[in-house]
Structure formats: structure tokens, C-alpha cells
Amino acid sequence: MPKIRFILSKQPDPALEEAAMIKRLKEFYTDLQDKRQISDGIPQEERAAYNELWHYPQNELPKALEMRIRRWAQKIHRHHLQEVEPTRLSREDRAMLEGCRDGADIFDLRSAHHIDEIAAGLHVEFPWISEATTHVWRSLHHNLKAGMPGARFAPILLDGPPGIGKSAWARRLAQLLGTPDMIVDATSENASFGLVGSQRGWSNAGPGRLVSLMLMRQVANPLVIIDEIEKSGTPMSDKGRSFSLPNALLPLLDDLTASRWTCPYFQNQFDMSFINWVFTSNSQWGLPEPLLSRLRVVSVPSPTQEQINDLVLREAAKRQLSPLITAAITTALAGAFEVGHQINIRTVKRMLDSGLDQQDRPILH
Template sequence: MPKIRFILSKQPDPALEEVAIIKRLEEFYTALQDKRQISDGIPQEERAAHNELWRYPQNELPKALEIRIRRWAQKIHRHHLKEVETTRLSIEDRSTLEGCRNGAEIFDLRSKHRIDEIAAALHAEFPWLAEATTHVWRSLHQNLTGGMPGARFAPILLDGPPGVGKSAWARRLAQLLGTPDMILDATGENASFGLVGSQRGWSSAGPGRLIRLMLMRQIANPLVIIDEIEKSGSVMSDKGRSFSLPNALLPLLEDLTASRWTCPYFQTQFNMSFVNWVFTSNSQRGLPEPLLSRIRVVSVPSPTQGQINDLVLRESAKRQLSPSITAAITTALAGAFEAGQQINIRSVKRMLDLGSDQKNRPVLH
């Protein structure tokens, strides 16, 4: 997989840590002594005996030279830290960032044929989400045609009634793309902190789930699914500042600002412009206009009776349900549609689960 530069701020170099510098200077001095012996014409046997004595702990370095080397190492290390922006980070935090020092990988789609296969699979499983599938299909093609690396599409909001498969569509998309995914329930998160993290000084200071995922997996283009974004709350600080999830998302949804996004916790700039975003909502009411202007909004209808029947047949085949159980489910659903009841994917899944339980029930003797 190709790599991009992910951490933009200059990072402390482990090779310029004080201990590492001291080790290199000592090794250099040892090698220099060996060269001097050769140039002085000392026989090999005497050099070997001298080296054995030299490596004995009590005869490693003259004391005065040890002090000078330590001072040089401290000076070099201090000068290096002045050039980096993360000197306040703990050793543990620096270790967390170290894995992406040389960049982060991005999952890539190398052919238009693969993009077409993904869109076809999504459409076959979620035909009522055809508009969302078409949006992703076009975005992926434009990204590939434009020579941009990585599987990336424009942010999308799936707005529709609950239980119509919005989150399931997003998870299936991540599976088909092969990218790691992260699901965040906006109703259960503490404002923006769960996603982007919080600054030092807060009692719960720490990096957000998104940056932790990217640093742990060393991947620059995960797929983030935020459920029920319209129900996200906000937190008010002691100084009267409001921290809301929509406000925290704004810089992450614009390429210009996302490409140089500063993490509140690490105080380090990251390239977040390759992250893919899928939002779901049951209503657009309450969503701020600046957020909606950065997202493609797709209205998701409830699946039709024919689409529901196709889903039942497909899932029944996967679960190896008997024809009688499948017929019983489709008959029950037909009656519900005739009665004018609202049928959603969750209801269908519960019926299929009951069918699986019936199939796996032990035979009584």
C-alpha cells in the first residue's frame, strides 16, 4: 500500500536522545583507538589483548572523557528539542507517535473495475440506498481519475427513518473497501471529546478515538461512521466555551484545514484529509448549516415490499433456513404491508433470528 506523510510537525528523533548519542560517541572513540593502534604498527596479538582489556567495565573510558561525552550529548539533545514542537509530550506519547514517523499507509483502489464491483455489491444488498451508493461510486472514480492516492469519497449524510439499514450500509462499505472503520454513537459521546480528544488541563485529557485508531493501525484513510449526529450534545467549560461535535467536525471536513489539523491533545499537526466520513440521522432538524454545507445529504426511503422480500430470500439462503420458515416470514411481512404497518430492516432481522432459532431448536424425543 502507498504511504503519505501523516504527522506534519517535526518529531523528536530517537537517534538524538541523550543515551543514544553517548553510545555512538563511545563507539566512535573505541573505533578511533583501534585505527590508531593499526597506524602505530601494533601487532594483531597485542591489539587483541588490548581490546579485551579495553572492554573490561573498569577500563572503558577515561573519566574525564566520560564527562565530556555526557556534556556533548546533553547539548546536542537540548538543541534538537528546541527544533521540535512536541517537547512537552511524555515518553509514552512520543512512543505512540513513533509508528507513523515515516508516514501512514492508505488503502488504495487501483482499478475502475474494482470500484464498479464495490458499487454493484452495495446496490445488490441495499437497493433502496442507490443514491448513496452512486455518490460513493462517482467520488471513487473521480479520485482515481484525478490521480489522487487512496480510496476516498466525499462526506455523506444518510438521512431517513430509523431501522432502514443506514449504519449497515456504511459498515458494509468499509468492509468492501478494506479500510478500518470506527463507529461513534453521537448520543452517547461527551460532545467532541470522544472523537477528537481534549486538551491537557481537562480531567479527562487524552487523544480522541479517531487519532488513536489511525496511530495504532498506521492507516490514513479509515472510514468513520457517526450515528444520529442530530442528537449530539455539547459541553460547557468553566470559562464559558462550548464544545460540540458538529463544531469539532468542521475543520475535519474541509480538505484545506483537514490536511493540517492540530490534535488538541498531542498539539501536533496531522494530515486528516484522507479520512472517509459517513453520517446518519433520523432528521436534519437541529443540524447547523455550516455542517450541512460540507456534506452530501442523501434522503433514505424505507425499503419497498419487493426489496424486503429479496432481502429475506438472500438472508434465508445464507442462514440455510427451510423453505417453510422462509415462506412463513414472507407471508407475515405481506400481511403487515397490507395492514399499512411500517416495516424496517430491524423488524426483518428479528424475524430471521426467530427463524434461525426455530431451525436450530433440538428435536424432542
């Protein structure tokens, strides 16, 4: 799995801490003395007699040598700190960053055939979301042909009625790509704090869910699902500052700014340009134009009766439902379509679960 440089700001190196440098210099001195003794041709059985003259345990070096080693260590550590950016991070915060010091993994595409298999799987399971599947398929092929690393596609907004499988499509896409996914419910997490974090000095200061996920999994291209973005709202602070989720997302959706995004909490720059974004909405009304201009908007229709029937047959087979119960569900759905009802995926899942309960119910004697 390839890696990219994820943390762009240079981090303090634990190996160049003063205590670590003192230990290494003492070990170097001891090893050097051993090599000098061997080069002097002293037989091994006679070396012990000379140890008292020049060889000391690491914690019992002469005082003058101890002071010289400490000064060297302090000088090396001081020069190192001049090369890194100023930081007020705690030991725990630095430990979080340590795992990505040498880069973060990116889930890659095996071949053009692999992309075709992903698209084919989505088309079979979600035929009514074919336009979004085609968009992802084309984006992945374009990036693969251009030699760009990682499974990455342009941000997309799925706009359509509730309960038609928009979020399920996004989660299934993450499974097929093999990348970690994260769902943000904009209805309950309508402020920017939860996703991108908050600055130090606030009582609830902390890293956001997005950076925390990437640091914990050490992955640079997760798939992030922002569910029902139109319901995010605009939370305000007591001082009148806005913490809108759409506004906080704007720099993360533009390649130029996302490639050098500064985390409010860590105050370090990260390369967030490999993240895959899927937004869902039930209506575009009220969404800010700067956000819409960064997204490929796809209008998702409700599934047709034929597509619903195919879904019922697939899910019934997974649940091992009897043909009798499956036929009863399809008949009931056909009657609902005839009288003009719009059937969504949630209704179908409830009917299938109810059918499974009926099938597993013990026979009463």
C-alpha cells in the same frame, strides 16, 4: 500499501537523546581505535599487548574523554530540540506517536474495476441506498483518475427513517474498501471530547478516539460513522463553554483545515484529510447549516416490498433456513405491506432470527 506523512509536527528523535548519543559516540570511538590499530599493521597476535595503551571498554574510558563525549552529546541533543516544536508530552504519549513517525498507511484502490466491484456489491445488498452508493462510486473514480492516493470519497449524510440499514451500509462499505471503521453514537457521545480529545490541564484530558485509532492502527484513511448526528446536542461547561460535536467536526470536514489539524491533547499537527466520513440521521431538523454545507445529503427511502423479499431470501440462504420457514416469513411480510405497515431491516432480522430458533429447536417426543 502507500504511506503519507501523517504527523506534520517534527517529533523528538529517540536516537538523538543524550544517553543514546553518548552510547553511539563511545561505540564510534572504540571502532575507530580498532581501525587505527589495523591500519598501523600490528599483527593480530600482538594487538592485545597494545590494548592497555589506547583501547578501553566503553564504560572505562578516560575521564577527560568521557567529559568530551558527554559535551558533544549534549550539544547535539540541544540543537535537535531547537528544530522540533515545544512539547509537554509524557514518555507514554511520545510512544503513541512513535509508530507514525515515518508516516501512516493508506488503504488504496487496486483499479477502476475494483471500484466497480465495490459499488456493485453495495447495490446488490442495499438497492434502496443506491444514490449514496453512486456518490461514493463517482468520488472514488474521480480521485483515482486525478491520481490522488488512497480510497477517499466526499463526506456524506444518509438521512432517512430509523432501522433501514444506513449504518449497516457504511460498515459494509468499510469492509469492501478494506479500511478500519469506527462508529460514534452521537446520542451517547454528544460532546467533542470523546472523538477529538481534550486539552491538557483538564482533569479528564486525553487523546480522542479518532487520533487514538489512527495511531494504533497506523492508518490515515479510516471510515468514521457518526450515527444519529441530529441527537448530539450541545454540552456546556460550568464556565459556559460549548463542546458541541458538530462544531468540533467542522475543521475535520474541510480539506484545507483537515490537512493541518491540531490535536487538542497532543498539540501536534496531523493530516486528517484522508478520513472518510459517513453521517446518519433520522431528520435534518436542528442540524447546523455549516455542517450541512460540508456534506452531501442523501435522502434514503424505506425499502420496497420487492427489496425486502430479496433481502429475506439472501439472509435466509446465509442462515440455511428451510424453504418452509422462508416462505412463512415472506408471507407474513406481504400481509404487513398490504395493510400499510412500513417494514424496516430490524424487523426482518428479528423474524429471521426467530425462524432460525424455530428451526434449531429440538423435536420433542
